[in-house]
Amino acid sequence: MATTSISFAESSLLNLVLRRADDALILGHRLSEWCGHAPMVEEDIALANIALDLVGQARSLYGYAALVEGSGLTEDHFAYRREQHQYRNCLLVEQPNGDFAATIVRQVLFSAFMDLYWREMMTSRDKALAAMAGKAEKETAYHLRHSGEWLIRLGDGTDDSHERAQTALDELWVYTGELFEADDIERGLAQSGVAPDVLSLEGSWNQRLAPILREARLEIPQAPFMQSGGRSGRHSEHVGYILADLQYLQRTHPEAVW
Amino acid sequence: MYTQALNGIPDEATDQSSEAARFQARVDAEQKIEPNDWMPDAYRRTLVRQISQHAHSEIVGMLPEGNWITRAPSLKRKVALLAKVQDEAGHGLYLYAAAETLDVSREELIGQLLAGKAKYSSIFNYPTLTWADIGAIGWLVDGAAIMNQIPLCRCSYGPYARAMIRICKEESFHQRQGYEIMLTLARGTPEQKAMAQDALNRWWWPCLMMFGPPDSESQHSDQSTRWKIKRFSNDDLRQKFIDATVPQAHYLGLTIPDKELAYDDASGHWKIGPIDWAEFKRVLAGGGPCNRERMRARRKAHEDGAWVREAALAYAQKRRARREAMQIAAE
Ligand SMILES: [Fe+2]
Ligand SMILES: [Fe+2]
Numbered sequence: 001m002a003t004t005s006i007s008f009a010e011s012s013l014l015n016l017v018l019r020r021a022d023d024a025l026i027l028g029h030r031l032s033e034w035c036g037h038a039p040m041v042e043e044d045i046a047l048a049n050i051a052l053d054l055v056g057q058a059r060s061l062y063g064y065a066a067l068v069e070g071s072g073l074t075e076d077h078f079a080y081r082r083e084q085h086q087y088r089n090c091l092l093v094e095q096p097n098g099d100f101a102a103t104i105v106r107q108v109l110f111s112a113f114m115d116l117y118w119r120e121m122m123t124s125r126d127k128a129l130a131a132m133a134g135k136a137e138k139e140t141a142y143h144l145r146h147s148g149e150w151l152i153r154l155g156d157g158t159d160d161s162h163e164r165a166q167t168a169l170d171e172l173w174v175y176t177g178e179l180f181e182a183d184d185i186e187r188g189l190a191q192s193g194v195a196p197d198v199l200s201l202e203g204s205w206n207q208r209l210a211p212i213l214r215e216a217r218l219e220i221p222q223a224p225f226m227q228s229g230g231r232s233g234r235h236s237e238h239v240g241y242i243l244a245d246l247q248y249l250q251r252t253h254p255e256a257v258w
Numbered sequence: 259m260y261t262q263a264l265n266g267i268p269d270e271a272t273d274q275s276s277e278a279a280r281f282q283a284r285v286d287a288e289q290k291i292e293p294n295d296w297m298p299d300a301y302r303r304t305l306v307r308q309i310s311q312h313a314h315s316e317i318v319g320m321l322p323e324g325n326w327i328t329r330a331p332s333l334k335r336k337v338a339l340l341a342k343v344q345d346e347a348g349h350g351l352y353l354y355a356a357a358e359t360l361d362v363s364r365e366e367l368i369g370q371l372l373a374g375k376a377k378y379s380s381i382f383n384y385p386t387l388t389w390a391d392i393g394a395i396g397w398l399v400d401g402a403a404i405m406n407q408i409p410l411c412r413c414s415y416g417p418y419a420r421a422m423i424r425i426c427k428e429e430s431f432h433q434r435q436g437y438e439i440m441l442t443l444a445r446g447t448p449e450q451k452a453m454a455q456d457a458l459n460r461w462w463w464p465c466l467m468m469f470g471p472p473d474s475e476s477q478h479s480d481q482s483t484r485w486k487i488k489r490f491s492n493d494d495l496r497q498k499f500i501d502a503t504v505p506q507a508h509y510l511g512l513t514i515p516d517k518e519l520a521y522d523d524a525s526g527h528w529k530i531g532p533i534d535w536a537e538f539k540r541v542l543a544g545g546g547p548c549n550r551e552r553m554r555a556r557r558k559a560h561e562d563g564a565w566v567r568e569a570a571l572a573y574a575q576k577r578r579a580r581r582e583a584m585q586i587a588a589e
Contacts, residue, residue: 029328032340036324037555039563041317041347041354048344052337059333076332100566156576157569164565242328249331249389256447258331258389 004254006073006081012185014068015088016195017129018078019231021061022089025079027110028054029242030097039100046146050107053139060132067128080250084240085233092175094230094238101154101164105172107147112208113179113201115140120196129194148212155216162217169213170221177226180205285486290416293359301485305415306360307376308487310367313353315379316346318371318552322386323395331389338435339392345428352424356417372557380538381468383546390443390450390457396436398458398465398503404429405499406469409489437506444510451511458507459515466530467538469496475535497527504528 010018031051038044062075092110097103118140121133154165182190182199190197213220229235249258277296284291291297320343327343330336354364370376381399386392407429410422443454470476470492482488490498507514518531540546 025333032327032336035327035340035343035347036320037559037562039559039566041351043563043566044320044347045344045351048340048347052340052344055333055337055340059337062333079333080331100563153570153573154566157571157573158565160565161569161572245328248329253331253447253449256331256450258335258442258446 004081004251005083005086006077008069008071008073011068012188013126013194014065015185016189017061017065017068019088019090021058021065021078022087023093023110023114024054024061025058026087026089026239026242027093027106028052028058029246030093030095030106031103033097034103043100047103050143050146053143057132057136057139060135064128064132076250080247084235084243087233087235087239087243088231089235089239090175090178090230091227091236092172092178094236094242095172095175096238098168099164100150101161102168102172104147104150104154105165105168107143108151108209108212109172109176110179111140111144111147112212113176113205115144116201116204116208117196117198120201124195125193126195144208151212151218152216155213155218165216166218169218173221173223174225174227177223178228178230181228181231183231282484285414285484288412288414288486290419291414292416300481302360304482304485304487305418306357306362306367309353309357309360309418310362310370311377311379313350313357313367314371314376315382316350316353318378318382318556319399320346320350321552321555322382322384322548323392325386326389326392329389330392335392335439342396342432342435345432349425349428352421356421359417368560372553372560374544374553377542379468380541380546381464382552383541383549384460384464385548387460388453388457390440390453391461393436393439393443393454394457394461396432396434397440397506398436398461399468400429400432400436401503402465402468402499404433405495405502409495410487412486412489414486440510440512444512454510455512458512462515463533463537464541466496466500466533467535467541469493469499471535471538472533500528500530 008014028051031047031054034047035044035051038047058079059075062078065078066073066075092106095102095106115137118133118137122130122137124130124133151165154161156162180198180202182197186195186198189195209220250256278298281291281295281297281301284295291301323339323343323346327336327340330339354367357367358364367376371378381402386395404426407422407426411419411426413419413422440454440457443450445451473491473493476492504514504519516531518529520529521527522529541549544550
C-alpha cells in the first residue's frame with residue numbers, strides 16, 4: 001500500500017512558513033497536554049488559552065502554506081500527513097512539559113523570541129505574513145507576559161521553586177541557539193524583505209529576558225554548546241511520539257473526513 | 259456538567275421560626291435569596307453540597323475529554339475540543355465561586371473531593387475509547403446536563419442561578435458541537451459509522467442514569483422542591499431527555515441500544531426498557547471502570563502542583579513585605 005504521507009516541493013517561502021507553523025503547532029500540542037492536570041484551575045484555563053492561540057496561528061500559517069504550495073493541499077495535510085523529517089519546528093518547542101517550571105521556562109524563552117519576530121514580520125513585504133504577524137504579535141505579547149510573571153513567581157518564590165526554575169533554565173538553554181540560526185533560507189528571505197533576520201534578533205532577545213531573569217533571581221546559564229537540527233528535520237526522539245498521537249486517526253483512516 | 263441527584267439531604271429542615279417563615283415566603287414569591295440573607299442551615303448545606311458536587315463534576319469531566327485533545331483528527335476539531343474542555347474548567351471556577359458565597363472555601367471543597375468524601379457525576383467514570391466518544395459526550399452528556407440545569411437557572415439561590423445561566427449557554431453550544439461530530443461520523447466511512455454506533459451503545463444508559471434514581475426511590479426531592487432548588491422530578495427530566503434525543507438518534511441513522519424502546523401514542527412519550535440501577539449504584543460506590551483513574555489523576559495534579567501554589571503564595575507574601583518596607587522607609 002502506498003504511503004499516507006504527502007510529498008511536495010519545498011520552496012524557501014514554504015519552508016519558512018512551515019517553520020513558524022510547526023513551532024506553533026508542536027508547542028500548542030505540548031501545552032494542550034496540561035489540560036486537566038495543571039497546578040490550579042486558573043492555569044488549566046491559561047495554558048489552554050495559549051495552546052488555542054498557538055494552534056490557531058498554526059492553522060493560519062498552514063493555510064497560507066497550502067496557498068503557496070498551490071496543488072490543493074489543506075492545513076490538515078501539513079499537520080497530519082507529514083513525517084517527522086518533514087517537520088520544521090525548533091527543538092525547544094518539542095521538549096517535554098516536565099514540571100510546571102520547565103513549561104514556563106520553555107514558554108518564556110520561545111515567546112520572547114516570537115514576540116520580536118512577529119513584531120518585525122508586521123512590516124514584511126509579504127502582505128499575508130504581515131497580517132498574520134499583526135494578530136500573532138498581540139497574542140505572543142500576552143504569552144510572554146503570563147509566562148514571565150510566572151517565572152518571576154517561581155524564581156523568587158520558595159527555595160524549591162527557585163531551584164526548579166533554575167534547573168529548567170539550565171536544561172532548556174541549549175535549545176535557544178537554534179532560534180537565531182540563519183541558514184540560506186532565513187537569510188535569503190530576510191534580504192528580500194519577506195521575513196525578519198533571526199540573527200539580528202538575538203541581542204534584543206537577551207535584553208527582553210534580562211529584566212525578567214533578574215527579577216526572578218535566576219542566572220543566565222553558560223552553555224558551552226547549543227543543540228540544533230529541527231529546522232532541517234533532525235528532531236529529538238520526542239517528536240515521533242508527538243506525531244504518533246497527533247496523526248493516529250488520520251493515518252488509520254486516510255479516506256475519512258472528520 | 260453536571261448535577262446528579264443528591265444523596266441524603268438532612269431532613270431537620272422544618273424550622274418553625276419567623277425567619278424561616280419569612281424565608282419560605284420569599285422563596286414562594288420567586289424572590290432570589292442572596293449570600294447575606296438569612297437562610298436555614300439545611301438550605302445552606304444542601305446548596306453547598308449540590309454546587310460543589312456540580313463544580314467537581316465540571317473539573318473531573320475535563321479528564322475523559324482531555325484524553326482526546328492531542329489525538330483530535332483535524333485541527334478544527336482539536337481547537338473546538340480544547341476550547342470545550344477549557345469551558346468546563348471555567349464552569350468549575352464559577353461554581354466554586356458560587357459555593358464560596360456560602361462561606362466555604364474552594365480549598366476545603368477540593369480537599370473533600372480528593373479525600374473521596376464528595377461526589378461528582380458518575381458519568382465521568384466511564385472511559386473515552388474512540389473519537390466518537392467525544393461526539394457522544396457533547397451530544398448526550400452535555401445534552402443531559404442541559405435538561406438538568408435549565409431549571410436551575412431559576413433556582414432560588416441567586417449566585418447559583420446566575421452561574422447556571424452563563425453555563426447553560428455554553429453547554430448548549432457543546433451539545434450542538436457534539437451532535438455535529440456524530441453527524442459527520444454517521445455520514446462517514448463504515449468504520450466511522452460503526453464508531454458512532456458503538457459510542458451511542460456505551461453512553462446511552464449511563465446518560466439516562468445522570469438524572470438520578472427513579473422518583474419512587476428518591477426520598478428527598480420534596481424539600482428541595484419546596485426551596486425551589488429542584489423544579490422537576492428525576493423521572494420527568496429523564497423523560498424529557500429521552501423524548502428530545504430519540505429522534506436525534508434516528509436522524510443520525512443510529513440505533514438506540516434498547517430493544518424495548520417504543521413510542522407511546524397515548525402519552526406522546528418514548529417508553530424505554532428497564533434501567534440497570536445496580537450498575538448506577540456500583541459506579542456511584544466507586545466500582546465504575548474509571549473511578550480510580552479519575553481520582554488518581556485529580557490527586558496527582560493537586561500534589562504535583564502543590565509546590566507551584568506554595569511558590570505563588572510565598573512570592574505574594576514577599577512582595578507585600580517589600581512594599582510595606584518601602585512605605586515605612588518613605589515615611
Ligand atoms: Fe460544563
Ligand atoms: Fe459542557
